[in-house]
Amino acid sequence: MAVSAPGSGVGHEDWLVRRLLRHPVRIVPLGFLVAILLGTGVLMLPPATEEHRYTPFVTALFTATSAVSVTGLVVVDTPTYWTPVGLVMITVLTQLGGLGILTGGTLVVLVVARQLGLRTRLLVQAETAEFGIGDVRRVLLRIGLTMLVCEAVMTAVLALRFAVGYDYPAGRAIWYGFFHAVQAFNNGGFSLYSDNLVGFAHDGWVTLPLAFGTIIGGLGFPALFEATRGWRRPGRWTVSTKLTVWGSLVLLLVGFAVLLAAEWANPRTLGPFGWEGKALAAFTQDAYIRTGGFNTVDVNGLDEASFPLLIALMFVGGGSASTAGGIKVATFFLLAFCIWAELRGEPDVTVGRRRLASASQRQALTVALLSVALVVAGTVTLILLTEGVSYDRALFEVTSAFSTTGLSTGVAQTLPSAGQLTLIVLMYIGRVGTLTLGSAIALNTRRRLYRYPEEQPIVG
């Protein structure tokens, strides 16, 4: 697989990029594992904790995995347990994890697209031409720049708000702004407040920038880049981008409507607010649900009607090659289009004047059903390993871990080590699994010299 193109500068610093391009499917899981283990090591050391003692291995591993996989589930209270050393480490791990998945995911998309000769608009020039190290570096730079700008803007707005509205001293205001900005863009979900963002539910200056940062980070670079470049002609977007952008919008609207309806009069969530407050809290919570992991309403206080919605939205997740998890918006809507075509008796599945390759259909089916199987297996494991956790709470926490969302009913903290290890495995698989699996099966296509006769069994 030739990577370098004539005219591109191939320097020493390019070895990682070259490796990534050669073995994208192996490097991503390995890189995440190394980051997690290093992070665990640091977080275990006494300077990382307020009590200045060694943190138990599973607690540190859980926190590091949660940070690197940008999940945000916690087993200790973030602001009171960790010192600034620990918090900086969490920030670094989140930033690394987010950057890793954004760049790794985008490169995998590029490699897969090139291998299969697929249409992508990540490289502006020739669409399916060979791309070199220079092109790759440009894409990585663009990702870095997007991240930097988003985080800087959020940090600035939040710092100003904390300083002016809450009288934080300058240093503290900037640190708090920066910490949450990093978490938002990377869809991390850690917070410096024990009640997460519930205390700011009414304050759009804090929650709205974080919501928009969450949405941008969770959209993924391929869709983000194509949608912003080609915003004048959405009809010409690739199918992936169409599914991701319009699908995300649909899910945002559905989530907003259901949350508002279900929680409107709930005294433990939106009940106490006026209508603007209800709308604000519902919108921001909605933006954080699918993967951000912040919460502006008390998750334990949510109405019974909201739980299935949250679980479904978490499971779907965000955009492909984004900081979001889940089976991905494009996968979900691709399956919906398949079912719709089947019910209408259409021979082809068409999305916006494009016919879906049947290979994509089988990939989507595989990703979705294996994810269902994983969540079910995780839930059952959690139930069997622990006493007194109800099925719905276990399902919620497992889905949150698998989809690296980080919303929690607080179950994670009460679990024994075996249960926490289950969630750790789920966060890791959820983070690297769908991307790795999706690209591995896309690339690993065998050719057969013979075909068996076709048969069409009756179904149902």
Place this chain on the structure above:
Amino acid sequence: MAVSAPGSGVGHEDWLVRRLLRHPVRIVPLGFLVAILLGTGVLMLPPATEEHRYTPFVTALFTATSAVSVTGLVVVDTPTYWTPVGLVMITVLTQLGGLGILTGGTLVVLVVARQLGLRTRLLVQAETAEFGIGDVRRVLLRIGLTMLVCEAVMTAVLALRFAVGYDYPAGRAIWYGFFHAVQAFNNGGFSLYSDNLVGFAHDGWVTLPLAFGTIIGGLGFPALFEATRGWRRPGRWTVSTKLTVWGSLVLLLVGFAVLLAAEWANPRTLGPFGWEGKALAAFTQDAYIRTGGFNTVDVNGLDEASFPLLIALMFVGGGSASTAGGIKVATFFLLAFCIWAELRGEPDVTVGRRRLASASQRQALTVALLSVALVVAGTVTLILLTEGVSYDRALFEVTSAFSTTGLSTGVAQTLPSAGQLTLIVLMYIGRVGTLTLGSAIALNTRRRLYRYPEEQPIVG
């Protein structure tokens, strides 16, 4: 659509068969609806109840739907609530429902197979030739005969056992034998004992014949016929039959192993038995799980590890065009083969030297995902309509209703009318839904004169 063939005798009695062949997809749901409403009317009348008063509409509707859809969920205690009149009505409704789904389903399979030019071995002679009324009548006769022989054998064995082992008078022994034989073959699940078959868990003379009857009825006529006719050369079975027969065997073994392991020492289920008793009760319960609906162990006493297994097995169900419900064994294993092929990077999905049509894959996907959506929607509806039902119990009862299994934790009886109506709708959709949907989408294929350019989005 020409139905009659030269030489076949077309009499007056053939109008139903002709209609069925012309509109199989419409007649089945309509026929079930009529039977349910007539049954409801009869069950509401005072002579049907021990207290000789009018039964409330929802109770009668629930019981009639449960009987016609061969589910076996109950909202009143069968032996103490209904008089022999009511019980005979339940038997008639179960027999009608079972015969209806066996014949309707088999005819639909025939019609679909002929329309699509598919391989089927239901008609011995020319495989895809036009078939006439005469052929259809022969198939229906075979189904009737199979049913009659199975039920007669079970009735005889059970009646003897009840008379000799339990000193029932002759009439009572025959009636009890006949009632349970009809329930077993039709996968009905009603019982004349308040604890269902728990009292007979140790008695293989009672539970084994019922288990085998359940398995035969739940295999479906297409698979049963091909497997028994062609038992010497299983390699030449159609894909449907291979998937159904071997798949059922795999599910039976898995269910048996898990039940035995999970319940071995459970004092509320298998604990008190010796090892032969444990094996007997586990095997018979295993045979009833996927759709029979009898229980030889106390469902409420089951270990937490058994519940997910039961829910999964109920959801999968039995054979196509059988008295079983669920998404069907063939659908489940077809999807498993798709995923396996995808993970191995195979371009084709092959089952026993046959390549699966991609149409079948999309059908299986549609049936499975719509069924998941229905069960989730049903569970959420039940939770919202009722107080104090936990998610796992609601999921269990809803899956049992949808898959027309009839295993119950007793939740159905405690539900308010709205909750019972939810289960009624689920039983009806579960009974006629997958078959109707499966055949409707198989038959309703549009032709397009143009195709859009293909595109393969990234998945996951």
